[in-house]
Amino acid sequence: MREFLLGLRLLFKAGRGNRIRFLLMAAGGSVGVCCLALVLTVPSILDAHDGRAAAREPRTSSAGASAAPLVLQRSDPYGAQPFTRVFVARGTDNGRPTPQAPPGMRELPRPGEVFVSPRVRDLLREQPGIKGRLPGRVAGTIGAAGLAHPDELFAYVGTTPDRIGDEGRVLEGFGYDYAPFPAVEPSTVTNLRFALGTLVLLPLVIFLSVCARLSAAGRARRLASLRLLGLSAKGTRRVNAAETVTAALIGALLGLGEYWLLNQVMSRTGLPSLRWYPQDGALTLTTTAVCLIGCPALAWLTGRAGGRDAAATPLAVRRTAVPKPPSKWGGLLLVTGLGIVSGYCATDLAGRPASNLGLNAPLVLAGVVLTGVGLVMTLPLISYSVARRVARSTKSLTLGLAMRRNEVEPGSTMRVVTGLVTLVFAASLAQGVLIQLEQVTRPSGPTQDYALPLSGISERQRHEVADVPGVRAAAMTMESWVDLESDSEAMVSQATALVATCDQLERLVRRSEGCVDGKVLRLTDPNSSQDPGVVPGATFPYRMEGPGTATGRQLDITLPSETIVFSAHNPSAVGSAALLVPPSMLRDGARPESARLVLTSGSDPDAVRSVLDGIGAVVPTVEIDPIGINIQGLRQISVIETLLALGMIMGLAIGAAAFVVSVTDRAVERRPQVTAVTLLGARARTMRTVQCVQVVVPLGIGLALALVLGKLAESCYLITAGGDVQWDLAGVPVLGAAAAGVVAVAALATLPLVGRRINPELIRRD
Amino acid sequence: MRGARLTVDRGEVAVITGQSGSGKSSLLYCLAGVLPAERGQVRFEGRPLGDLDDEEISALRRERFGFVFQYGELLPELTVEENTALPLRLAGMRKKPALTAAGEVLERLGLGGLRERRPSQVSGGQCQRVAVARALVHRPAVVFADEPTGSLDSANADAVLKEFLELARSQGTAVVLVTHDPAVAAQADTHYTMSDGRLSAEGAQ
Numbered sequence A: 001m002r003e004f005l006l007g008l009r010l011l012f013k014a015g016r017g018n019r020i021r022f023l024l025m026a027a028g029g030s031v032g033v034c035c036l037a038l039v040l041t042v043p044s045i046l047d048a049h050d051g052r053a054a055a056r057e058p059r060t061s062s063a064g065a066s067a068a069p070l071v072l073q074r075s076d077p078y079g080a081q082p083f084t085r086v087f088v089a090r091g092t093d094n095g096r097p098t099p100q101a102p103p104g105m106r107e108l109p110r111p112g113e114v115f116v117s118p119r120v121r122d123l124l125r126e127q128p129g130i131k132g133r134l135p136g137r138v139a140g141t142i143g144a145a146g147l148a149h150p151d152e153l154f155a156y157v158g159t160t161p162d163r164i165g166d167e168g169r170v171l172e173g174f175g176y177d178y179a180p181f182p183a184v185e186p187s188t189v190t191n192l193r194f195a196l197g198t199l200v201l202l203p204l205v206i207f208l209s210v211c212a213r214l215s216a217a218g219r220a221r222r223l224a225s226l227r228l229l230g231l232s233a234k235g236t237r238r239v240n241a242a243e244t245v246t247a248a249l250i251g252a253l254l255g256l257g258e259y260w261l262l263n264q265v266m267s268r269t270g271l272p273s274l275r276w277y278p279q280d281g282a283l284t285l286t287t288t289a290v291c292l293i294g295c296p297a298l299a300w301l302t303g304r305a306g307g308r309d310a311a312a313t314p315l316a317v318r319r320t321a322v323p324k325p326p327s328k329w330g331g332l333l334l335v336t337g338l339g340i341v342s343g344y345c346a347t348d349l350a351g352r353p354a355s356n357l358g359l360n361a362p363l364v365l366a367g368v369v370l371t372g373v374g375l376v377m378t379l380p381l382i383s384y385s386v387a388r389r390v391a392r393s394t395k396s397l398t399l400g401l402a403m404r405r406n407e408v409e410p411g412s413t414m415r416v417v418t419g420l421v422t423l424v425f426a427a428s429l430a431q432g433v434l435i436q437l438e439q440v441t442r443p444s445g446p447t448q449d450y451a452l453p454l455s456g457i458s459e460r461q462r463h464e465v466a467d468v469p470g471v472r473a474a475a476m477t478m479e480s481w482v483d484l485e486s487d488s489e490a491m492v493s494q495a496t497a498l499v500a501t502c503d504q505l506e507r508l509v510r511r512s513e514g515c516v517d518g519k520v521l522r523l524t525d526p527n528s529s530q531d532p533g534v535v536p537g538a539t540f541p542y543r544m545e546g547p548g549t550a551t552g553r554q555l556d557i558t559l560p561s562e563t564i565v566f567s568a569h570n571p572s573a574v575g576s577a578a579l580l581v582p583p584s585m586l587r588d589g590a591r592p593e594s595a596r597l598v599l600t601s602g603s604d605p606d607a608v609r610s611v612l613d614g615i616g617a618v619v620p621t622v623e624i625d626p627i628g629i630n631i632q633g634l635r636q637i638s639v640i641e642t643l644l645a646l647g648m649i650m651g652l653a654i655g656a657a658a659f660v661v662s663v664t665d666r667a668v669e670r671r672p673q674v675t676a677v678t679l680l681g682a683r684a685r686t687m688r689t690v691q692c693v694q695v696v697v698p699l700g701i702g703l704a705l706a707l708v709l710g711k712l713a714e715s716c717y718l719i720t721a722g723g724d725v726q727w728d729l730a731g732v733p734v735l736g737a738a739a740a741g742v743v744a745v746a747a748l749a750t751l752p753l754v755g756r757r758i759n760p761e762l763i764r765r766d
Numbered sequence B: 001m002r003g004a005r006l007t008v009d010r011g012e013v014a015v016i017t018g019q020s021g022s023g024k025s026s027l028l029y030c031l032a033g034v035l036p037a038e039r040g041q042v043r044f045e046g047r048p049l050g051d052l053d054d055e056e057i058s059a060l061r062r063e064r065f066g067f068v069f070q071y072g073e074l075l076p077e078l079t080v081e082e083n084t085a086l087p088l089r090l091a092g093m094r095k096k097p098a099l100t101a102a103g104e105v106l107e108r109l110g111l112g113g114l115r116e117r118r119p120s121q122v123s124g125g126q127c128q129r130v131a132v133a134r135a136l137v138h139r140p141a142v143v144f145a146d147e148p149t150g151s152l153d154s155a156n157a158d159a160v161l162k163e164f165l166e167l168a169r170s171q172g173t174a175v176v177l178v179t180h181d182p183a184v185a186a187q188a189d190t191h192y193t194m195s196d197g198r199l200s201a202e203g204a205q
Helices: A002-013 A016-055 A117-125 A128-133 A186-212 A216-228 A234-271 A286-305 A308-312 A314-316 A330-347 A362-393 A397-408 A412-439 A461-467 A502-508 A605-618 A632-668 A673-681 A684-721 A731-754 B025-030 B054-063 B080-090 B097-106 B124-136 B153-173 B182-187
Strands: A056-060 A070-078 A081-089 A113-116 A137-141 A153-158 A169-174 A446-453 A472-480 A495-499 A509-514 A521-524 A539-544 A553-556 A565-569 A577-581 A597-603 B013-018 B065-068 B142-146 B174-180 B190-195 B200-205
Touching: A002 A234, A002 A286, A016 A186, A016 A234, A016 A286, A016 A632, A056 A070, A056 A553, A056 B065, A070 A169, A070 A605, A113 A117, A117 A128, A117 A137, A117 A472, A169 A539, A186 A412, A186 A632, A186 B097, A216 A234, A216 A286, A234 A286, A314 B174, A330 A362, A362 A397, A362 A684, A397 A412, A397 A684, A397 B025, A397 B080, A412 A632, A412 A684, A412 A731, A446 A605, A461 A605, A472 A502, A502 A597, A521 A605, A553 B142, A597 A605, A632 A673, A632 A731, A673 A684, A673 B097, B013 B153, B013 B182, B025 B142, B025 B174, B054 B065, B065 B124, B080 B097, B080 B124, B097 B124, B124 B142, B124 B153, B153 B174, B153 B182
Parallel strands: A081 A153, A113 A137, A495 A577, A521 A565, B013 B174, B013 B190, B065 B142, B142 B174
Antiparallel strands: A056 A169, A070 A081, A113 A153, A446 A597, A472 A495, A472 A597, A509 A565, A521 A577, A539 A553, B190 B200
């Protein structure tokens, strides 16, 4: 405690420069704590979303009186968001109590009434096309308690039981313990928390370490003096830690205040795909405790570590001993990690990509982590070696001066750039994760198929749906009938028939050969497996219903040997079709019992949204299956993307703060030498160039390595994940441009650090 | 500072003494063109420094002036040889001839064996000798020295001062030296004292 108080006394009595540094540490720490609080609050925000979504989930049963209230829930994509519509028919059973209204509503909607979320209300103004999905008049807005988040696309549509149809379920009430589709899967939240924590905490540790070493030379001399005067080694480290701990504590308090303000602002403005109510982002006791205890504790450790040299070898500090070259051990980590990562990349180049089964998954993770940590730990060594070689060989005075500086202080140089280098490495990896998630939730082909159960669609609606703008082709698929009650143990094959003309087929698939209109033809896609029972000569029954046919009438079709070879898009609504049936074979008005209407459009998100709006306007209660689109997955990806981007921005903010503080501190420490060289006649621009080069060269090397190694690590992950994309070269220009931008901004940031005016007082010490 | 009037000829050693805070360093940097004179003129080879722009003043400091500071102010990242060669490099000389010239001056000052060492690897007296070598390596017309021996013990101070002035005189370089140590004045051709911002000549030695 005595040493701690001594440290505080030294802090406040050590002049203006020291106080400014203290304020800088507190301010930077507050930014870090604010970001940390946001990261820790993200799960609470997602929990609050899920809690409200669970509370409004309809509780249903299948059995009930015919006059019971019914409910039917539909969730279709609107861009990357689900647009959920709950159709409610209040029922006519007067003796039966009406179920309680869902949260955010006073009562259940009456037929013809539509209650919408604020976002849907805005959309109705901006894009009247979606009105078709909401039959009725807008009678009110759903309150916050009934919405997962302020931007949710949600509506209650009051209707009648006959309009709901057979798919309706009896409504018992609202509220479940768990949300049917969490905002982000719990396992993903854990990974996300880890990723965000790394993205924020790593730069924060670097920042605190930078702060702990600010004015390193002067501080070390002061500590060494105390040590020589009789302070114990432990006490000397405590004196140094006192300052960082106090700054961190004040920073933590400020940071929590900043977070409160940030929550108020961001809950109103929102982030792309992620909005919340202010109370969702309120600070919890745990978050407050972690920030108020964790941050000073971290500062205590870095502060103690900062005073280690002065405590251990005070004489060397007083005489400014020759710095040792950086340790080579970090290189081992890099070589090991890179070996693993390159090995997995090589499997793909050799045409036998490894999977993520067995030992591969932990090995890939270990390879990626070792590469990242190894990169950070090897950067000082690389910087030192490059600087040494360049300084010896260059004939340029500017480059020579800059490189000599980096040669003697590779550690401090790398502290300046580590945060930014780590960020670029992490950005590469995050991009890989997003590509992988994107691959499993959204088709990457040029077309988008949709499937609708034909049972809920009238003949007129069928034609209207086919005419929706953006729909390129419409056809029908029907399933052959299988008697599930049969006692026969033999496997019965089922054949999907595509009822379409050659022109429709052409539009629905990537390519086809051998089509002849008016004939039943066998369909074969060499890229997909086929039921072994679906062979030429086999006959399949298709049950029909509708006017002009008695229910139960059967259309038997024998598979011919004449074949159309086609290649379907991936994924496709017609990929499993085994035979092509000309529409003329179905009598007017005859409808297969088990059939789907299939449509295709362009895959551009706007086109998909417009087609879904159009279909919804014609058949609002029919379930639309957008083939290959996992709408809940897409929603989750949007949230994950937003959170990762947020983490990157926060990491960048802390990394940039560490960079600015560190570069400024170095420049301030170097002022006497710079003044001396300027007095010797060096031009201001020469000194600016030296300042700039000594930052830009290691930063450039670090970023280039981070980009290359990050891409290798990303490819290693993508290869073992087994998706279509293994080498994400598309992301290279973006990351390259971002890295070049960082270098350019860093270069510009160093320029004002060398002034034009010479102040001889800087080199006088009497 | 007011009423200061002094002339320094080629090869002359002018010493300005005075107590700390008397304004002698301000006068030194004013003479070197670093601090502007509010009134009056500083002339170098007949040309008023006030008429020169920043680029010309920098060129003058680079090519015609030399500086020795109280603590040497060598760049810790450069070797002794590179520090010494710095004025030549700043003046545009190529690396190799600059290092050769620096080596010769270092030899004359008995520092030839320290060429490859860093400032942190040599003693305070040796550092100050290197600073002297750096100030004289480009054979300047004037060397401005601000307490050049202020950080050294008396034995080292005497030795460094002796070598410095010998080398300067042998090159025909004028020296303007400020110090609070009256003993240094004994080495001067001309001795001035500074008191409360006023300069008075004590006469030639």
